[in-house]
Structures are given as structure tokens and as C-alpha cells.
Amino acid sequence: MNTAMDARPPRHEADPVLTIEDFSVDYLGANTTHAVKNVSLTLGRGEILGLAGESGCGKSTLAYGVTRLLKPPALITSGSATFHSREGFSVDLATLGGADLRAFRWDKISMVFQGAMNSLNPVISIQAQIEDIFTTHRPEMKKAERVERCGDLLERVGVDRSRLKSFPHELSGGMRQRMMIAMAMALDPQVMIMDEPTTALDVVVQREILDEITRLRSELGFAVIFITHDLPLLLEISDRIAVMKAGEIVELNDAYQLYTNPRDEYTKRLLASFPSLTGKRGDFIRTGIADDRLTETDQEVVAS
Structure with a gap:
């Protein structure tokens, strides 16, 4: 050791x-x-x-x-x-x-x-919204450099750079969330x-x-x-x-x-409230075994 x-x-x-x-x-x-x-x-x-x-x-x-x-x-x-x-x-x-x-x-x-x-502006393209970060915080960057950086950010979070021209309503929920993560790590x-x-x-x-x-x-x-x-x-x-x-x-x-x-005790109750993916109704943790950290009343309420 x-x-x-x-x-x-x-x-x-x-x-x-x-x-x-x-x-x-x-x-x-x-x-x-x-x-x-x-x-x-x-x-x-x-x-x-x-x-x-x-x-x-x-x-x-x-x-x-x-x-x-x-x-x-x-x-x-x-x-x-x-x-x-x-x-x-x-x-x-x-x-x-x-x-x-x-x-x-x-x-x-x-x-x-x-x-x-819902944080993305619905009437502005994805590219414009990401570029705004660089315009504000990196004013020395040239236009071509900003566009390239925007595309790189999208690809880093698993979105094709062709989506830069898209508007938020054209994207799925998961893609919009990825956009927000890309914007958060831009700098x-x-x-x-x-x-x-x-x-x-x-x-x-x-x-x-x-x-x-x-x-x-x-x-x-x-x-x-x-x-x-x-x-x-x-x-x-x-x-x-x-x-x-x-x-x-x-x-x-x-x-x-x-x-x-x-x-x-509060942490124990949070852990005990795990829903079970298997086992009987009213089982609270992933093993499917009822958890005695919950009171009988708690178990009855969740099972009902």
C-alpha cells in the first residue's frame, strides 16, 4: 500500500x-x-x-x-x-x-x-448568441475567429456546426441544453x-x-x-x-x-426514497428491498 x-x-x-x-x-x-x-x-x-x-x-x-x-x-x-x-x-x-x-x-x-x-433568445440564431460572448469578453477576436470558435464549441458538446444558423425553436430539448453548456464553457x-x-x-x-x-x-x-x-x-x-x-x-x-x-437523518430519508426499478411496489432502493429507514407510515404513503 x-x-x-x-x-x-x-x-x-x-x-x-x-x-x-x-x-x-x-x-x-x-x-x-x-x-x-x-x-x-x-x-x-x-x-x-x-x-x-x-x-x-x-x-x-x-x-x-x-x-x-x-x-x-x-x-x-x-x-x-x-x-x-x-x-x-x-x-x-x-x-x-x-x-x-x-x-x-x-x-x-x-x-x-x-x-x-428557455434561456436562449428565440429570435436570434445560435451563432449570434454564442458570438455575443466573444464580442463582449474577447473584443480583439476577428469575425472569422469567432465563427470558427463557435463551431468548435458546438462540436465539443456533440452538435454539428451546421446548427450555428439554427434558431432555438428548431432544436430539440437536449440540443438546446448542449448549447447552454457550450456557451457556459466558451471562455x-x-x-x-x-x-x-x-x-x-x-x-x-x-x-x-x-x-x-x-x-x-x-x-x-x-x-x-x-x-x-x-x-x-x-x-x-x-x-x-x-x-x-x-x-x-x-x-x-x-x-x-x-x-x-x-x-x-434527512440524508437517510432522501436515500430511502429511491424508487425501485425491480421488486414489489413500495420497495424503495435499487436492490428492490424495502428500506427500514422509512417509517411504516412513509412506506404506506409511497406505496398507495
């Missing part, structure tokens, strides 16, 4: 690319909602970190807060998010504003938004935040998109924060998984350890 290799610190400690510390977000109003509560996370360079939890638990709010995309009445009440560039410098994202923040987004950290299939970002990128896609297309994300991560070395309520999906692609409930991280662990030895 190579003890020296075993003694190496985990990637997120040895080579972090994003550090989130004590991060909190409130939605102000007659009744203030504490949407994100004192969240601390570290993302390793090249790591896929899954962020799981039920709808409304604060996953997207955390992502929008880190990237400074929140609008009133949302308010960041505490904490910090620090980006550690591969070039050797670190940036506290709270210090960025105006042109600096605009230049940072998409270049260092990009995002595939929830409902990405070779070091972090990509994917907010439920496979929502509303059928299971076959979901598998294709997940395979593309895994392949591209291996080829290009970017880190991913993958947000979804689908914990089984995260178990397949993530290095580590953070489970979020009511604005808080209740468990954070290696994906395999979280699956085989969950510590928090």
Missing part, C-alpha cells in the same frame, strides 16, 4: 478553486425568510461537487448569491465567497462591481441556469455552476448530458457545482455531495461514503 499517496490531503483542501465561508442570504419583507444560513463549502479544482436538497431549500439562492446575481429583496447578510485562480491570485467576489464583475462572470465562473432551455472558465441542467429532459437525454459533462470536465479540468434535487443522479457523477435542508448544509461527504454511511 502506498502510504504517501494515502496521506495526501483531499483535492478541495490541497487545491481549492472556490471557498464559501459562513454565507447567509435573507429575503426581506413583512416576514423575513432566511433562505441560506451560514453555509461553508470548499470546491476543489477539477472536482464535481453535488448540491442536493428538496425544492425551496436554498440551493439556487446560494449559487446566485455566490455569483452576485441576486436582486432585491434578496440580501447577503454574512459570509464571503473567494475565487482562487489557477494563475495564483485570489478574489473576494464581494469586492467586485461594475465592469470588474461583468468581466469576471463567464470568464472565471460561468453558470448554466435552471430552465436553461474556458475554471468553475461551472449547473443549476438543474437536466430538468425536463427525458432519461435518455439526461444520460447523454451527464456523460458530456463528465467527459468535458476530464478534458478541460474545470470544477463543477451540480445543483439538483435528484440525489441518485448526483451519486453517479459527483466526487462529493452536500445535502441542503432549509437553507443549511446538513451533511457533506464523499459520494460513496454518503451513500453507504449517511449520518444525518
